[in-house]
Amino acid sequence: MASRITIDIADDGAAAVTMEMDGAEPQMMNFPSAAEALDAVGQMLEGTESPDAMWQQEAAAREAPMSTDEEMM
Numbered sequence: 001m002a003s004r005i006t007i008d009i010a011d012d013g014a015a016a017v018t019m020e021m022d023g024a025e026p027q028m029m030n031f032p033s034a035a036e037a038l039d040a041v042g043q044m045l046e047g048t049e050s051p052d053a054m055w056q057q058e059a060a061a062r063e064a065p066m067s068t069d070e071e072m073m
Contacts, residue, residue: 002021005017005044007037015036015037016030
């Protein structure tokens, strides 16, 4: 599932973090500083797979044999 995280930093240093995931409503959180926003984003990303692991998973899915119409009959 793809997701997008956007951090908007205001002139006064406050920050808003918006997280959008495919098929879900965007979630928005406000923080008094950009540093606190970055800490929160780091916590959101903990436990997610590394980009290399996600790439390997995608590559394995693409290499899986595709069924043909003959096999389905």
